[in-house]
Structure formats: C-alpha cells, structure tokens
Amino acid sequence: MIKIYICPFSWHKEKTPSEEVLRMIKLSESKKSVLYISPSGRKAEEVKSSFSAECKTWGFYSLDRFINKILTGTGTGKYVDDKLKLILVTEILSSDEKYASLFNTSPGTVNVLSELLTDFKNYGFASDIPGLKKKLTALLDTYDRVTERALTSVDILEKYQATIQKLGFSDDVDRLSLAGALLGNNKTGYDILVLDGFFDVTAKQKEFFSPLIKNSKDTVLLHYEEDALEEIKGVQSDFLEFAKTLGKTSVVKIKRETDLRSLAAQKVTKALSLEAEVNGIAHHILDLKKNNTGYRDILVTFPSMFSYIPYVERIFPKYKIPFSTSVDRPYVSLQELLPVTLLLKCILEELPRRMVVDLINSPQLLAFDKVSRELISPASRKAGITGGFLQWEELAKRVKNEEPDYFEENLENIRMLESDLKKVFLALEGLNKNMDLLGFTKGLRKVLLLLKYSITDEEINKGFQELLNGMEKMLKLFKGRKNKPEENARLFLNILSKSHYKQEHSAPDSVRVLGVLDTRGLYSGHLFFGGLSDGDFPLKPKQEMIIPDKARKELGLVHFLRRIELQRLHFYRLLQGPRTGVYLSYPVQKDDKLVLPSNFLPEIIKPPAEQVKAAALTTEELQSKEGRTEGLSGLFFESSELTDKAKAEQYIRSVFSRNAEISVTAIDRYLDCPFVFYLEKILKLEILEEPKFEIESAAIGTILHNVMEGAFEPGKKIPEKIEEKIIRSVEAELKKTNLHEFWKDHIRNRVTLLLKRIIKQEQLIFEEYPHVYCVEKKGRFKLNNVDAAVKGRIDRVDNNEREFAVIDYKSGSGAKKYFDKTVKGESIQLALYARMIAVEQGRTCGGLCVYDLKEGRARFVKKEKVAELYDEALITAEKAVQSILNGDFPKKEGKGSNTCYFCAYAAICKKS
Incomplete structure (x- = not known):
C-alpha cells in the first residue's frame, strides 16, 4: 500500500509536515520500524533529531547515504567522481x-x-x-x-x-544500478518506507526506487505542492506519477492553515555589494535576536554558496553570530591546496610576482627559510619585478641598482632568498616540459616532495593523495598525448576545480547557512534569501555545445525550460516556508560587474540599504563612528617641519647613508612635492600597488634601454654600423628574455619601425658629438655649501674635443613632459648628471638631451640655455638638500595641479 501525503509549502506550526506525518505513524504504528529517506542529508539529520528515541529501530538517510549503506562490503571498486x-x-x-x-x-x-x-x-x-x-x-x-x-x-x-x-x-549511475539490483533480492529490514520530497527522478533512479517500494510492506510518500500559486501550478512531479504506477495508492491532503505569502508584498533589499549584503543580513539577525528570536529559528540561504560563504565566515564572527553550514568547496579554493594551485599558475603565467611571493610564504611548503618569507615581498617590489624567470634571476642585481643601501643592509638575507628561489626554479624545471598528463602528475608529486609540502588536515590530505593515486592508475591505460606545460597545468587546475571537499561548520544554537536545495523543507521562523541576481537564480544555462536543447527534450533529458520550472518551484517553496518572515536581497555588483535582479523577484525593489545608519556593533564600526564625531581634520596629515634641527639632520643623514648621499631622482622628487618626499623617503610609506605586466612600458622599455646600451660603446662612433649593432643588440636582448614569441616578434617590429628615426637622430648627434664617452655610468659629486653628495646613474654621454652632451633615455609616455620640465628648470636631473661628468672629465657641458625611445626622437635643450640650467641646478640642489637635512617638508603650492590630481597621497593631504 502506498499512502501519498500532499503537503503544503507552509505549515506555521512548531513542526514541519515531515515531522507531523512521522508523529502520526509513531502513534498509529508504534511497534513498527521506519526507514526515512530524503533527497537532502541536512533534512534527514534534522528530522532524525526530532525522533532521537526511535533511532534504535528507525533509520534516517539521504538517498546517497542509503545507497552507500546498501553497497557497504560489496566491492564496487574505486569510485569515479x-x-x-x-x-x-x-x-x-x-x-x-x-x-x-x-x-x-x-x-x-x-x-x-x-x-x-x-x-x-x-x-x-x-x-x-x-x-x-x-x-x-x-x-x-x-x-x-x-x-x-x-x-x-x-x-x-x-x-x-x-x-x-x-x-x-564505478560511477554514481553504476552504484545506483547495483544498489537497485541488490534491493531486488533483499528486503530493507524496515516495516514502513517514508520517501520525503522527491520530485524529479531519472530513469535509473526509477529503476532503484521500483524494487525499494515494491519490497516495502507500507510506503509513505510526502509530496509538496500549492495549487493556489499560479506561477507554479503546471509544474508536474515525475516521481509522483511514477510512484502511482507501482501499486495501490491512497491520497491524504494536509491543509494549509494560513494564507499564502504574497511575493508582491515582500521587500527586496538591493545591496551595494556581496559584502554589504551579508553585513545587512547580520544586522537584521542581531535585531531579531534582540526581540528574543533564537538563532536556531533563522535560516540563511544563497543560490551561489561558494561566492557568499567566505563573507559569512568573516562577517558573522565579527558580530558574534554563531552559524552552522555545510558547503562543498573545490580543492582549488582550499588554503591547504593553495601551493599546488600557485605552482600551476606559475607555469601558466611565467612566475608572476604576486604568485611567487605567495608561494614562498605558503606555510605548507617547509623548504623555504623564514628570512626568505619576510624578505621576498619588499625586495621584489624594490627590484621592480613583475614576473618572468629572467627578472627573478636578476633580483639581487636589480635591488643593488635601485636601492644600494637596502642591498648592503640585507646582503646575507638576499642571498638566502636567492637560494630559495632556485628551489622554485628547479621545481618548475621538471614540469616545464612537453609530456603527457601521467608524466605531469608524477612530476608534480616529485616537486611537492622537493618543496617539503605538508597538509596538516588529515581528511584533505587523504582526499588529495587519493586523487593523485586515482589519476595515475587511470592514466596508465592510455598512451597519452604529449601536451605543452601550459595545457597540463590548465587541465590539472580544471580537475582541482571539479574536486570537492565537504567543509562543515556547526554549533548547537546557531543560524543555519545552507544552499537552496538543502534549505527546502526545513523548519524556520525567519528566512534570509540572498544572492537573488540574474544568472545565479535562475541559474544561467550552460551553452549546450553538443546536443541542442530541443533534442534533449525529445530524448527525455533535463532541458533548459525544465530547469527554470524547477528553480521557480524551489523559489516559491522557500518563500512560503518560514513561519514569520522572509528577507529577500541581491547585490548590484559582483566580481566588479553590474548585475540585474532575478526575474523571480517583484518589480518594485527597495533602494540600496544605508548601512551607515545601523547601530555601531563591532570595534571597527565604533572606531569609524568615533572618527566621524571628531571631524574630518583628523583624517589629514599637516605639513611637516621637524623642530629639532640637529636631531632632524642626524636622523635624515642616516636615512641617506652616513655620507648623506642623495640621488638625483630623490632631489627631483623633493622639488616636485616636499611633503610626498617626506612620506616616501623619511617615513618610508609605500603605496602597495602590485607591479602590472604591461608589455609596452615594462618589457619594451627595459629592452630598448638595454638595446641602446649594447649598441653604443665608449669610443669613436661608426655611423654605418649603427643599424647592424642595434639589430644584433635586439636579438641578444630577446635571447635573454622569457617572453612569448609573439611579443618578441612585436618588439622586433617595433624596433624596425623606430630604426630609421633612430639612425637619423644618431646621424645628427654624430655630426656634433662623434665619440661615446660612457654608457650606464654611475656618477657622484660633493655639494659646495652643504655637507652632502649627489649621486646618480647616467644612460649615456657623447663628446667631442671640447664639449660633452648628457643623454637620458625615456621609453614611456612622459618623455615630452620630462623634457619640458628640464627646460623650465623644474627638473634638474640632466644638469646634475652633467656636473658629475664635468668634475670627472674636465670638459664643458654643451648638450642636455632627452632621448624618447617611444618615438625615436632626441630632444636637445637649446645650446644657449644649457649654461644657465647647469649653474642654476647646483644652487637649486644645494637649497633642496639643505631643506631636506633641516627637516623642512612643506606641502606643494599650487592647488589643483595635475600632479596633485593624480597623487596617490591625495586622500591624506588637505590643502588650504
């Protein structure tokens, strides 16, 4: 006999329909055992908790767990997940x-x-x-x-x-078939079978349920529907119609005791972001708690649990809200598997800085020294590293060139860091080869062993090792195609993204945060249904690249319209479920993209919530409130002037080495804005912007500088050989880089386009300055009236018998601006470089040149202007250095200038 209970979505009692039906069974059939099966493991657990006394003779399972129970000890072989x-x-x-x-x-x-x-x-x-x-x-x-x-x-x-x-x-379908076959020959051992909430079932599931129901003396089915809801009235249950064919049936309809909740009457909160949305939910939960609502009476659900759970894990503890959750996390997102992910991404993206820094700092990799972990971030930033083997290999050289004082102070530590970086290079060398996926998997094992990879969580470690073992066993059957390293890395990342680890977080009296399917049918007083954006709910359909949707429907497979029907059904079931209230919300942006509300929501939507009006509840919020009370003046630094001049000079000299050697670029920075100089050079503040890989400015700029250095050497110029030298220098430089061949060709084409202009410019320079005096030369001279020295690195100096010209290469878009500032005397770099050469060579400076490598154009300051700039630069430099040593750092005059507009410190610099 099959008894079918037609249950409403809403019950509004202290029990769910499931618990009410089981209570009736307990009263009428007190001596009989019950087998309860639900699609959701969470649902089965919660129903079980209400019948703890009966657990000795009653069984509570999700469908998956019941199949596992049947197959225990049957030798089904390794599970193909x-x-x-x-x-x-x-x-x-x-x-x-x-x-x-x-x-x-x-x-x-x-x-x-x-x-x-x-x-x-x-x-x-x-x-x-x-x-x-x-x-x-x-x-x-x-x-x-x-x-x-x-x-x-x-x-x-x-x-x-x-x-x-x-x-x-065996995979899921094989296991289901085997379990069904075993059921055909054996009884379940229970008197009454209760199937709660099954709706859509596949052909293979029907083959499983058929012997299960036929071998049970009595079967109870709980089916949920609401005929009064027009939006879902036509959605039919495959399982219900199938069950009716298996035997004699009777139908009992449980009446709904309250009115249906109207969707049009519900308020929908439009949050500014995912974080703001979860913050808003937390505030509402605290308000409910003040009104004596128990945490256990609150349910929170999101269609995209993976996107929201990190915010819940961070924000709920901040408000001291206990919560329970169960979420399948992809291996690729687990902290314990992060080193593996980083290694694979280093293959894909050629050792990008951020990933190498994170790799060295991974606590799971025990091969790296603590010193290296602390040093790699600041050292690589000072070296201007963006990524690539060549840049990392030149780390020490780059730091020495850019920050010689820092290099001297940390010499031993930098050597230790270089040693640890070599371990990374050695590890990746074994994977950066063409090989099949089996060879790549074995190679990855060796790499992880080399880097002393250790996972402390036993379950995650067991799962990861089983993954590798299963892969190796399976791949041995194939004569695998050899893939490029990037293909293997991409394949392995895809495997990690599809491998899941069930992470559970539980507390006795806590808010339940669950996925949409796990939330159905659970008892609650209040439901927070967030993340209701188009594309997440209803879920954006995957592009069917193989079987068109119309053909899927004809074959009886689940198709797009059926998926939408089922999601709409879930939405309305959740809407009616809570006893007291429903709170709907969605973010206006996700992953830096604007999103639309779900088309399940009503058209009238509440504007973004003003979170600032909420009561200050966390330490962070209390501090923010206190700052607002004190007023805006507390947000800004004032102009700095160190009052004790003797102590100021002593300290500042120590900043610029004992001899107070100040670089030409630092003096220019002071002239540009003394206050920014103070923040960066004295306070050592940094804008922590990650170096970005921009092929134009980063790679081409560096390569063109090196090309020009390689093409010109001290001695008499030979104009007819310049073209040949530049081409040879280009190839020599490209051989050193690890750029993709596409970018190498791009650089060759770029140089080819510039070559005619460069040759023309060099011909003009040759006529006046036929000799190269030096390239990439370090210079230094002592100031006359200040106990300090100026230092710098000069790109190139050309000369004739009487005079010399200082040439500074610029490859970015600021070459013209730099030249204009030089002519106006606002930048004194070139003139100070000239003085360094004059001190050494004894000749007169006849030319100051900004060589724009982006345009292939050399801009010379007018000859009559050179002497004036040369003399004024020394006076300006002495005044600037004296002010620096005195501790005078006023804010730049000239409110609203372009420099100020784009300044990274504008937020803390309030001008009058």
Whole structure:
C-alpha cells in the first residue's frame, strides 16, 4: 500500500509536515520500524533529531547515504567522481584524432561532455548505444557537423564505459544500478518506507526506487505542492506519477492553515555589494535576536554558496553570530591546496610576482627559510619585478641598482632568498616540459616532495593523495598525448576545480547557512534569501555545445525550460516556508560587474540599504563612528617641519647613508612635492600597488634601454654600423628574455619601425658629438655649501674635443613632459648628471638631451640655455638638500595641479 501525503509549502506550526506525518505513524504504528529517506542529508539529520528515541529501530538517510549503506562490503571498486571523470574524458579525447577534430580539450568542453555522458547514463541510454545513435540521427537532421559531434559523443560514452569496467571502477549511475539490483533480492529490514520530497527522478533512479517500494510492506510518500500559486501550478512531479504506477495508492491532503505569502508584498533589499549584503543580513539577525528570536529559528540561504560563504565566515564572527553550514568547496579554493594551485599558475603565467611571493610564504611548503618569507615581498617590489624567470634571476642585481643601501643592509638575507628561489626554479624545471598528463602528475608529486609540502588536515590530505593515486592508475591505460606545460597545468587546475571537499561548520544554537536545495523543507521562523541576481537564480544555462536543447527534450533529458520550472518551484517553496518572515536581497555588483535582479523577484525593489545608519556593533564600526564625531581634520596629515634641527639632520643623514648621499631622482622628487618626499623617503610609506605586466612600458622599455646600451660603446662612433649593432643588440636582448614569441616578434617590429628615426637622430648627434664617452655610468659629486653628495646613474654621454652632451633615455609616455620640465628648470636631473661628468672629465657641458625611445626622437635643450640650467641646478640642489637635512617638508603650492590630481597621497593631504 502506498499512502501519498500532499503537503503544503507552509505549515506555521512548531513542526514541519515531515515531522507531523512521522508523529502520526509513531502513534498509529508504534511497534513498527521506519526507514526515512530524503533527497537532502541536512533534512534527514534534522528530522532524525526530532525522533532521537526511535533511532534504535528507525533509520534516517539521504538517498546517497542509503545507497552507500546498501553497497557497504560489496566491492564496487574505486569510485569515479567528477574529477576522475574529467581526467578520463580528457584522455579519451586525446587518444583519437577523430575526437580531436571535433572537440578541443578546454575545461569548458570537457565539463559539458562529462555532464552529457552522465545524463546519457542516468536516462538509460548507455545500455542501448545503437538505439541512441539512431534517435540522434533522426532528431538532428539540420547540420552534418552537429550530428557528427552528437554521434561521436556516444562513441566517447562507449569508450568511457569500457574503460571504467576494465579498471573495475564505478560511477554514481553504476552504484545506483547495483544498489537497485541488490534491493531486488533483499528486503530493507524496515516495516514502513517514508520517501520525503522527491520530485524529479531519472530513469535509473526509477529503476532503484521500483524494487525499494515494491519490497516495502507500507510506503509513505510526502509530496509538496500549492495549487493556489499560479506561477507554479503546471509544474508536474515525475516521481509522483511514477510512484502511482507501482501499486495501490491512497491520497491524504494536509491543509494549509494560513494564507499564502504574497511575493508582491515582500521587500527586496538591493545591496551595494556581496559584502554589504551579508553585513545587512547580520544586522537584521542581531535585531531579531534582540526581540528574543533564537538563532536556531533563522535560516540563511544563497543560490551561489561558494561566492557568499567566505563573507559569512568573516562577517558573522565579527558580530558574534554563531552559524552552522555545510558547503562543498573545490580543492582549488582550499588554503591547504593553495601551493599546488600557485605552482600551476606559475607555469601558466611565467612566475608572476604576486604568485611567487605567495608561494614562498605558503606555510605548507617547509623548504623555504623564514628570512626568505619576510624578505621576498619588499625586495621584489624594490627590484621592480613583475614576473618572468629572467627578472627573478636578476633580483639581487636589480635591488643593488635601485636601492644600494637596502642591498648592503640585507646582503646575507638576499642571498638566502636567492637560494630559495632556485628551489622554485628547479621545481618548475621538471614540469616545464612537453609530456603527457601521467608524466605531469608524477612530476608534480616529485616537486611537492622537493618543496617539503605538508597538509596538516588529515581528511584533505587523504582526499588529495587519493586523487593523485586515482589519476595515475587511470592514466596508465592510455598512451597519452604529449601536451605543452601550459595545457597540463590548465587541465590539472580544471580537475582541482571539479574536486570537492565537504567543509562543515556547526554549533548547537546557531543560524543555519545552507544552499537552496538543502534549505527546502526545513523548519524556520525567519528566512534570509540572498544572492537573488540574474544568472545565479535562475541559474544561467550552460551553452549546450553538443546536443541542442530541443533534442534533449525529445530524448527525455533535463532541458533548459525544465530547469527554470524547477528553480521557480524551489523559489516559491522557500518563500512560503518560514513561519514569520522572509528577507529577500541581491547585490548590484559582483566580481566588479553590474548585475540585474532575478526575474523571480517583484518589480518594485527597495533602494540600496544605508548601512551607515545601523547601530555601531563591532570595534571597527565604533572606531569609524568615533572618527566621524571628531571631524574630518583628523583624517589629514599637516605639513611637516621637524623642530629639532640637529636631531632632524642626524636622523635624515642616516636615512641617506652616513655620507648623506642623495640621488638625483630623490632631489627631483623633493622639488616636485616636499611633503610626498617626506612620506616616501623619511617615513618610508609605500603605496602597495602590485607591479602590472604591461608589455609596452615594462618589457619594451627595459629592452630598448638595454638595446641602446649594447649598441653604443665608449669610443669613436661608426655611423654605418649603427643599424647592424642595434639589430644584433635586439636579438641578444630577446635571447635573454622569457617572453612569448609573439611579443618578441612585436618588439622586433617595433624596433624596425623606430630604426630609421633612430639612425637619423644618431646621424645628427654624430655630426656634433662623434665619440661615446660612457654608457650606464654611475656618477657622484660633493655639494659646495652643504655637507652632502649627489649621486646618480647616467644612460649615456657623447663628446667631442671640447664639449660633452648628457643623454637620458625615456621609453614611456612622459618623455615630452620630462623634457619640458628640464627646460623650465623644474627638473634638474640632466644638469646634475652633467656636473658629475664635468668634475670627472674636465670638459664643458654643451648638450642636455632627452632621448624618447617611444618615438625615436632626441630632444636637445637649446645650446644657449644649457649654461644657465647647469649653474642654476647646483644652487637649486644645494637649497633642496639643505631643506631636506633641516627637516623642512612643506606641502606643494599650487592647488589643483595635475600632479596633485593624480597623487596617490591625495586622500591624506588637505590643502588650504
């Protein structure tokens, strides 16, 4: 006998419909045992907690756990989960040229193909391959390629089946079929079967439920529906119709005791971001707590749990809100697996600075010294490293050139850091080769051993080792195609993204934070339903690259419209569930992109919540409130002038070495803005902006500087050989870089375009200055009236018998501006460089030149202006250095200048 209870979405009692039905069974059939099965493990656990006394004779399971119970001790072989399925599909695609011509091995294609194979198996098509091909041929009569791809996917299914059978492995569908077969020959051991909340079921699930229901003396089905809701009235349950065919049925309808909750009457909060949304939910929860609502009476759900759970984990503890959650985290997101992810990304992106810094600082990698962990971030920033093997290899040289004092102070530590960086290079050398995925997996094991990789969490470590073992066992069956290092890294990252670790966080009296499907049917007084943005709920459909949606519908597979129907059903069921209130919300932006509200929501939406009006509850908020009370003046630094001149000079001299050697660029920085000089050079404040990889400015600029250095050497110039030298110098420089060939060709083309202009400019310079005196030369001279010295590095100096010209290369967009400032005397770099050469050479300065390598143009200051700039620069430098040593750091005059507008310190510099 099958008894069907038609339950309402809303109950508004102290029990859920599930608990009420089980209570009635307990009263009427007190001596009988009950087997309770729900689609959700959380639902089964919560119902179980209400019947703890009956747990000795009653069983409470989710469907997955019940299948595991049936299969315990049956020897089903290794379980093929999503990650192993991805590996298997990838290798199948690589094993035959026919597959490669129709499908690429990108993560997106492999994921879609894996899901399609699962659908084929779930709906019973794997047992009739010829029949499936016949149906697809009949349905797909539009394009030959569409038909070919669909039929080839069936061939891949056949090969997939043969492979896992050969290995003795089984996937979810195989386990379900085996469990159903075992049920056909055995009783469950319980008197009454209760199936709670099953709605859509596949053909293979029907094969499982059929013997389960037939072998049970009595079966109770709980089905949830609301005929009065027009929006979901036509959504039919496959499971309900299927169950009615299995035996004699009776229907009991449980009446709803209150009115349905109107969607139009609900307020929807539009939050400014995900963080603001979770903050708003936390504030509301605290308000409910003040009104004596228990934490256990509150449910929080998000369609995209993975996006929101990090905010919940950070914000709820800040407000001292206890919470329980259960979320499947991809391995790629786990802190313990971060070193593996970073290693793979270092292969993909050629050792980017941020990733190498994080890699060295990974606590799971025990091979690196503590000194290296502390030093790598500041040292690499001072060295101007953006990424690439060559830049990291030159770390010490770069630091020495840019910050010689810092280099001397940290020489031993920098050597230690270089030693640890070599371990990284050695590790990656073993993976940066063309090899198959099996070789790459074995190589990764060796790399992790070399870097002393250690995972303290036993469960995560066990799961990761099982992943590697399963991969190696499976991959041995294939003669794998050799992939480029980047392809292997990308494949492995995709596998980690599809490998999940169930992370649970529980507390006795706590707010439950669960996914949408786990939240259905749970008892609550209040529900916070966040993340209701278009694309997340309803979920944006995946592009069906293989079987068109119309054909899926004809085959009986789940299709797009059915997915939308089911999500709409879940939405309205959740809306009616809570006893007291529902709080709906969505963010206006996510991942720096604007988002639209879910089309399930009503059209009238509340504006973004003003979080500043909420009561200050955390230390952070109290401090913010206190700052606002004190007024804006507390936010700004005032102009600085150190009052004790003797102590100021003593300290500042120590900043610029004992001899007070101040660089030419530092003096220019002081002239530009004394206050910024004070913040950067004296207080040592830094704007922590990560170096960005910009091929134009970073790579081309450095390479062109080096090209010019290599093409010109001290001695008499030979104009007819300049072109040859530049071309040779370009190739020599490109050989040293690890740039992709595309960018190397781009640089060659760039130099080719500039070459004619450079040769023309060099011809003009040669006529007046036929000799090169020096390139990349360090210079220094003592000031006359101040006990200090000026130092700098000069790009190039050309000369004739009487005079010399200082040439400064500039490859960025600021060359023209730099030249204009030099002419006006606002920048004194060139003139001070000239004085360094004059002191050494005994000749007169005849030329100051800014050589724009971006345009291939040399701009010379007019000859009659040079002597004036040369003399004034010394006076200006002495005044500036004296002011620095005196501790005078006023704010720059000239409110509203471009320099101030783009200044990184504008937020703390309030001008009168």
